[in-house]
Amino acid sequence: MRASLDEVYRTGVARTDGDVRCGLPGLFDLTxxxxxxxxxxxxxxWVTGVETARLCRLGGSAGCTEPAEVKVADSWGDSAWGCPAHVEDAILNVRTVFIASEELGGLAAYLNR
Structure with missing residues (x-):
């Protein structure tokens, strides 16, 4: 990240770095x-960051290079995108995890009924 800042400051040319780990959970595209x-x-x-969900975030310390296809969440508000294999593992082993889907309108639709 520091090298990108230095380069833009030196050259005056904008740039975007993809899938950056920057101290927060997840990967970000930084412009x-x-x-x-x-x-x-x-x-x-001016630095802007957009969280990306291109890769599975459920692989633990070993990581996972599979594409993220399914979003899971828990009752505490944490969520992550994962590959099907890691999502299945999380659903089977973490009691409060569920698939987060907007197909039914989510909680907002229920609250606004």
Whole structure:
């Protein structure tokens, strides 16, 4: 991340890094955009991050390189995308995990009935 900041500051050219681990759970696409003074010199960098769910996040410390296809959640509000094999394992071994789906309108539809 630091190298990307330095490069954008030095060159003045925006860039995006995909699937970055940045201290938060999950992977993020980070976009670095130069901010310029009236004379055009770079005076700062605007960084935006978007969480991506491209890879399974349920592989534990070993990780998983399979595509994420299913979102699971628990009653505490935690959620993650996973590959079918790891989602099945989580559902069978974690009592409060369920498949998070918007097909039925979610809890908002129930609350707004």
């Amino acid at each position: 670095y955009e130069p901010r310029r003074a009236a004379d055009g010199t770079v005076i700062g960098i």
